[in-house]
Amino acid sequence: MSSSFNFNGFSEIEKALSKEIEKGAKEQAIDFLKTNGFDVICPFCDKEFLARTVHETCPNCSKTIDIDFNVTQS
Numbered sequence: 120m121s122s123s124f125n126f127n128g129f130s131e132i133e134k135a136l137s138k139e140i141e142k143g144a145k146e147q148a149i150d151f152l153k154t155n156g157f158d159v160i161c162p163f164c165d166k167e168f169l170a171r172t173v174h175e176t177c178p179n180c181s182k183t184i185d186i187d188f189n190v191t192q193s
């Protein structure tokens with residue numbers, strides 16, 4: 120089982136990611152994620168950890184989070 124996880128107002132990195140996503144550069148955003156990592160809060164156990172892929176396993180509860188970029192295009 121996996122869960123969609125949307126970013127809403129996390130960190131500076133999130134803002135940078137959002138910028139890339141707004142430009143329609145989802146792959147660049149994913150590269151950014153791989154390079155820099157991204158602090159996420161596990162929706163299952165509320166622990167923060169560093170995600171580096173869009174399909175990350177929480178080190179605390181071992182559940183898998185699918186990070187879903189919301190790509191907004193005009």
Ligand SMILES: [Zn+2]
Nearest residue numbers: 161164177180
């Ligand atoms: Zn967890």
